[in-house]
Each structure stands twice: as C-alpha cells, then as structure tokens.
Amino acid sequence: MDAAATLHTPVLLAEVLAHLQPRAGGIYVDGTLGLGGHGEAILRASAPDGRLVGFEWDRQAAELARRRLACFGGRFLLVEASYADIRPELARLGLAGINGLLADLGVSSLQLDRKERGFSFQGDAPLDMRMDRRRGRTAAELVATLSEDQLADIFYHYGQERQARRIARFLVRARQERPVTTTARLAEIVAAAVPRRYHPRRIHVATRVFQGLRIAVNRELDNLARLLQEAPHLLVPGGRFCIITFHSLEDRMVKQAFATDPAWRVITRRPLSPSDDEIGRNPRARSARLRVAERAAAPRPGTDEKKRGRR
Numbered sequence: 042m043d044a045a046a047t048l049h050t051p052v053l054l055a056e057v058l059a060h061l062q063p064r065a066g067g068i069y070v071d072g073t074l075g076l077g078g079h080g081e082a083i084l085r086a087s088a089p090d091g092r093l094v095g096f097e098w099d100r101q102a103a104e105l106a107r108r109r110l111a112c113f114g115g116r117f118l119l120v121e122a123s124y125a126d127i128r129p130e131l132a133r134l135g136l137a138g139i140n141g142l143l144a145d146l147g148v149s150s151l152q153l154d155r156k157e158r159g160f161s162f163q164g165d166a167p168l169d170m171r172m173d174r175r176r177g178r179t180a181a182e183l184v185a186t187l188s189e190d191q192l193a194d195i196f197y198h199y200g201q202e203r204q205a206r207r208i209a210r211f212l213v214r215a216r217q218e219r220p221v222t223t224t225a226r227l228a229e230i231v232a233a234a235v236p237r238r239y240h241p242r243r244i245h246v247a248t249r250v251f252q253g254l255r256i257a258v259n260r261e262l263d264n265l266a267r268l269l270q271e272a273p274h275l276l277v278p279g280g281r282f283c284i285i286t287f288h289s290l291e292d293r294m295v296k297q298a299f300a301t302d303p304a305w306r307v308i309t310r311r312p313l314s315p316s317d318d319e320i321g322r323n324p325r326a327r328s329a330r331l332r333v334a335e336r337a338a339a340p341r342p343g344t345d346e347k348k349r350g351r352r
Contacts, residue, residue, distance in 0.1 A: 050322070050323045050326075051075075051078030051079045051082070051145070052145065052147065052285060052315060052319070052323065052325075052326040052329045053285060053313065053315055053319070053326070053329055053331045054078065054079065054082055055308060056313050056331055057079060057082075057143060057242035057283050057285075057331065058082055058083070058086055059220055060256075060283055060309070060331075060333040061083065061141045061143060061281055061283050062141070062227050062280060062281065063083045063087040063091055063140075063141060064086075064087055064091065064140075065087055065088065065090055065091055066087075066090055066091060067087050067091045067092075067140035067141065068091070068092050068094070068136060068138075068139045068220055069083050069087065069092070069093050069094070069139060069140060069141040069142070069143070069150035070093070070095075070096070070126030070127060070131070070139050070141070070143070070275070071083065071090065071093060071094075071096065071143045071144075072094045072096045072127055072142060072143065072144040072268065073096065073097070073124055073143075073144050073145045073146065073293050074095030074096060074097040074102070074103070074106050074119070075097065075099075075102055075106065075145065076102055076105050076106050076109065077095065077105070077106035077109040077110050078172065078188065078226045079143055079145060079339050080093055080095050080106065080110060080117070081109060081110060083141075083143070084110065084113045084116060084117060091116065092118070092300065093110075093113075093116065093117050093118070094118045094120060094131070094134070094136065094139075095110070095117065095118070095119050095120065096120050096122055096123065096124050096126075096127060096130070096316055097119065097120075097121060098121060098122055098123045098172055098173040099172050099173065099174075099272070100121065100173070100174070100175065103119060104119050106119065107119050116177070118134070119292060120134075123172075123173070123264055124264065124268045125263075125264035125268055127142075127268065127271065127275065128271045128274060128275060131275065138275075138276070138277040138280075139275055139276055139277065139280060140276070140277060140279075140281075141276075141280055141281050141282075141283070141315055142272060142275060142276060142280070142281070142282045142283070143282075143283045143284070144268060144282075144283075144284045144285070145251060145285040146261070146265065146284070146285060146286050146287060146291055147285065147287045147325075147329065148193040148255070148287075152160070162280075163342065164225070165223050165224060165225035165226075166223060166224050166225075167179075167181065167222060167223060168180045168181035168184065168221065168222055168223055168224055168226075168227055169181070170251075170254060170255045170258045170259070171259065172259050173259075177258065177259070178258065179221045179258065180227075180254045180255070180258050181220070181221065182194075183254060183255070183257060183258060184216065184221050184227065185220060185221070188210075188213075189209045189210060189213045190209070192208075192209040192212060192213070193205045193206045193208075193209035193210075194248050195253045195254065195256075195257045196208055196209060196249065196253045196254075197253075197257040197260075198253070198290075199252065199253035199254075199257055199262070199290065200249035200250055200251075200252045200253025200254075201249055201252075201253075201257075201288070201290070202249035202250055202253065203239075204234065204235045204239060207235070208230075208231055208234045208235065208250060209233075210234070211230055211233060212230055212231075212234070212302075213335070215230045222265045224251075227247065227250070227251075228245070228246075228247040228251075230307050231246055231247040231250050232246050232247065252288065256290075261291075262290065262291070262294070265291060265294055265295075266294065269294065269295065269298040270298075273302060273305065273317075273336060274305035275280060276336040277336065278336050278337065278338065279335060279336060280335070280336045281308070281333060281334070281335050281336075282305075282333065282334050282335075282336070283331060283332075283333050284331070284332055284333075285329050285331050286312075286329075286330050286332070287328050287329055287330070288328065292312060292330050292332070296332065298302070299334045303337075303338060304336060304337065304338055305334040305335065305337060306334060306335045306336075307332075307333075307334050308333040308334055308335055309331065309332050309333045309334075312330035312331055312332050313330070313331040313332075313333075314329065314330060314331075321322045
C-alpha cells in the first residue's frame with residue numbers, strides 16, 4: 042500500500058463525494074491536498090478525463106501526495122502553495138471556471154504524528170508548528186517575542202481557552218528564566234498554570250493553547266477569510282464548494298459567508314458530521330463538520346473590480 046494512504050484517513054469521504062458530485066470532464070480543485078486521500082477519490086470518480094489541481098504548502102505532504110497520485114498522469118497537477126493563493130495560481134495556469142472546490146482545514150496525521158513538526162504535545166520536539174517550514178515565524182518565536190496581552194489574546198480568541206490570561210502570565214514568567222523552545226516545556230507550563238479543578242476531562246489541558254498558537258503561526262483564519270472571499274470567483278454556476286472545519290471559529294466563518302453572499306446557494310442547512318462508525322475507525326474525525334454551497338449566480342464584484350468601476 043502507498044505510504045500516503047497509510048498515514049492519513051480522509052474524513053467524511055463519502056459525504057464529500059456525494060455533494061461535490063465529480064464527473065467526467067470536470068475540473069476540480071483540492072485546496073488542502075494533504076496526502077491525497079480526497080484527491081484520489083475525486084480523480085477516480087471523475088474518470089476518464091476529469092482533472093484535479095491539488096494545493097499543498099507542506100512540502101513533505103506534497104511529495105507523498107505526488108507519488109500517490111502519479112498514476113493519474115496528466116489528470117493531476119500539484120501546486121505547492123496555500124489555498125489562500127488558489128485564485129492567482131489558477132490564473133497563472135490559465136484555468137478559469139472550475140466545477141468543484143474542496144478544502145479540509147484539519148491538521149493531517151502526518152503533521153500530528155511526526156513529533157519533529159512541533160504540532161503535538163505528545164512527546165518532546167522543537168516548538169515549530171509551521172505548515173510551510175520554508176517561511177514564517179515558528180511557534181517558539183511567537184512565544185519568545187509576543188507580549189503577555191498578545192499571547193493571552195491568541196489563546197483566548199484562537200484557542201478558546203478560558204484560562205488564557207493566567208497561562209500567558211505563567212508563560213512570560215517562564216521564558217524569563219529560560220527560552221521556551223520545545224513542545225514538552227510549553228505543555229508543562231500550561232499544566233502548571235491551570236488549576237487542577239479546571240483541567241478538561243476529555244482533552245489534554247494544553248490542547249487549546251496549541252490550537253491557538255498553530256492558528257496564529259499559519260495565519261489560518263486570515264487564509265480562510267481570503268478563500269471564502271475568492272471562492273465564488275473560481276466556480277462556474279452550479280459548481281460546488283465543500284469545506285470541512287474542525288472548530289467553531291472556522292465553522293462560524295463558513296456559515297456566515299455562505300449565508301450572506303448572494304453568489305451561494307446553501308446545500309447543507311446544517312453541517313454534516315461523521316457517523317459513529319467513522320469516528321470509531323478514525324477518532325480524529327470526531328470534530329469534523331462539512332458545509333456545502335453551490336455557485337448559484339454571478340459573484341459579487343471583488344474590491345479591486347469595484348475600484349476599477351469607479352474610475
């Protein structure tokens with residue numbers, strides 16, 4: 042079996058295929074290719090001549106996906122870039138009017154299970170958390186340079202951590218003694234900062250802090266906002282946008298964008314969740330939520346188009 046197939050299980054796969062409706066001759070974009078699980082299924086469903094453009098900014102994942110999908114030849118094209126850059130990259134490739142768009146905003150098992158990536162508090166590793174390790178500041182750099190108030194805001198707004206201010210205070214005190222550069226040390230500081238009675242029962246006490254830092258390091262909400270703004274300009278009328286979120290901040294943004302932009306016809310009034318059977322096979326799918334919308338009309342003009350119209 043291909044290495045990529047054993048490292049990551051695509052979530053809500055049947056639901057994605059049922060709503061994306063890939064077909065022969067269509068052009069599809071997987072904005073978060075990961076290890077290619079969803080992408081492979083889309084290519085098989087759109088045989089014999091459907092095409093897939095996969096975006097992946099994690100170089101390690103991109104290489105594994107490239108090998109996995111090589112058997113599809115010219116039907117598959119890999120772009121090593123963030124999903125926030127889909128519109129300019131498609132323009133560069135001369136592609137306009139795609140039939141379907143998928144984005145799975147979860148962190149892949151490749152990133153979580155390889156401790157050297159610094160996403161997880163399971164084990165000890167450098168505090169990195171960058172999806173694209175070629176650029177950007179690491180989590181350790183943010184922890185070392187941001188003020189107590191800035192750290193607290195990240196933990197509270199991005200991690201939804203109620204003990205954010207107390208944790209930030211402990212963290213600033215700890216970094217004055219010695220730099221906080223590893224996942225294990227950060228987890229220890231968080232555990233010490235939060236009184237035992239406030240430790241959550243179902244998740245590790247540092248889970249929300251790690252989530253908040255990861256979102257900040259990778260500018261995930263900024264990238265999502267850009268994707269939601271530009272997605273209507275990418276799809277042909279009738280083309281569908283399937284997006285999988287893993288926490289309420291993302292889901293709220295998607296729900297609002299689909300509800301308020303007249304370019305969308307909402308397909309899923311409520312988000313779809315994994316079945317008990319899927320959760321049993323893949324516990325990491327538990328918090329996944331799928332929303333789907335269809336391009337129903339011409340998208341509203343972008344800011345740049347409005348400016349040109351006023352000249």
